[in-house]
Amino acid sequence: MDIIEKLKWRYAVKEFNTNRHITVNHEQTLRESILLTPSSYGLQPYRVVWIKDEELRKTLVPHSFNQDKVAKSNILAVICSETKLDDAYVDNYIERIGEVRNIPVEELKSVADNMKRTLNNMSAQARRNWAGRQAYIALGNLLTVAAVINIDACPMEGFVKKEYDKILELDKYGLRSEVIVTLGFRSANDRYQFNAKVRKKESAFFIDL
Numbered sequence: 001m002d003i004i005e006k007l008k009w010r011y012a013v014k015e016f017n018t019n020r021h022i023t024v025n026h027e028q029t030l031r032e033s034i035l036l037t038p039s040s041y042g043l044q045p046y047r048v049v050w051i052k053d054e055e056l057r058k059t060l061v062p063h064s065f066n067q068d069k070v071a072k073s074n075i076l077a078v079i080c081s082e083t084k085l086d087d088a089y090v091d092n093y094i095e096r097i098g099e100v101r102n103i104p105v106e107e108l109k110s111v112a113d114n115m116k117r118t119l120n121n122m123s124a125q126a127r128r129n130w131a132g133r134q135a136y137i138a139l140g141n142l143l144t145v146a147a148v149i150n151i152d153a154c155p156m157e158g159f160v161k162k163e164y165d166k167i168l169e170l171d172k173y174g175l176r177s178e179v180i181v182t183l184g185f186r187s188a189n190d191r192y193q194f195n196a197k198v199r200k201k202e203s204a205f206f207i208d209l
Contacts, residue, residue: 011197016152038137045085051076060167084174153181156182
């Protein structure tokens, strides 16, 4: 498999084929690709709302600048940042490390203290910005893995976050929406799939020192 050819194949799909559906195995691969995304300290300051319910996705279309691909794709992934990045959040993560690696939590105290110090030294806005940037790393991982397994996707910032947050009751989970991704298969009628991919020339993009 040539991953560069896969990345050339992918594009931001405008029209989905409603007759094709992502298999259970491929869906699980997509979910695990997000779960395995690297994050600062491994804290994963984000979660994903994974929406397959078509009626729910239809209610979100008006708040997505009427882009019907939100409803016509197979899956809508709403990548959200955590809003409560406090000491308790770190403690939960430390407990998870202990559980997975079979390490007494007491031995991880210095690690926990370092994380807490870093977060507590940030303003509320800085923590929000940091969590949002981490969420975008998950987005990149998802798009790449989707391309590798020939699943089409379209990342979108064109949605009203406040309305998404309200409809999905994200405050109940301590989350706020950051970016959304529609997943499925391109329609044969989507003319954008035939457009040549436009990027800067390599010589104008990289600064080699």
